[in-house]
């Protein structure tokens with residue numbers, strides 16, 4: 001079985017590697033995306049990724065995924081996790097699988113990070129495993145087929 005997966009990264013994740021490395025690690029976003037693309041390719045899957053600091057651009061990418069054959073979205077909405085009904089609504093209009101990933105364990109951090117709008121839609125949520133969380137999400141999708 002093979003499929004097309006979209007990985008979406010929200011605001012400030014373009015700074016990975018230099019942004020609070022004690023919390024988010026030393027890998028850059030390019031390191032993470034390259035590793036994920038290789039992982040997908042080995043399984044015969046197609047993976048594309050997109051980062052944006054703008055809520056509307058993430059919503060537009062979700063809309064595009066509704067009609068371009070994408071079977072699953074792995075999303076780290078970053079701070080929009082805790083604020084964006086609009087991203088939740090867009091994901092509700094997407095028919096495939098949705099997995100929410102956070103590099104840090106948001107439940108161990110400030111209380112405003114404990115609530116996620118996106119979790120109301122996500123089929124699975126992974127937090128606190130660093131970049132391995134994205135790979136765990138991808139592997140779950142591949143195994144599910």
Ligand code: DQA
Pocket residue numbers: 011012013076077078079080081101102103104105106113
């Ligand atoms: C994050 C956690 C969010 O609370 C934060 O705003 C981020 C990154 C994470 O990956 O741990 O930007 O989504």
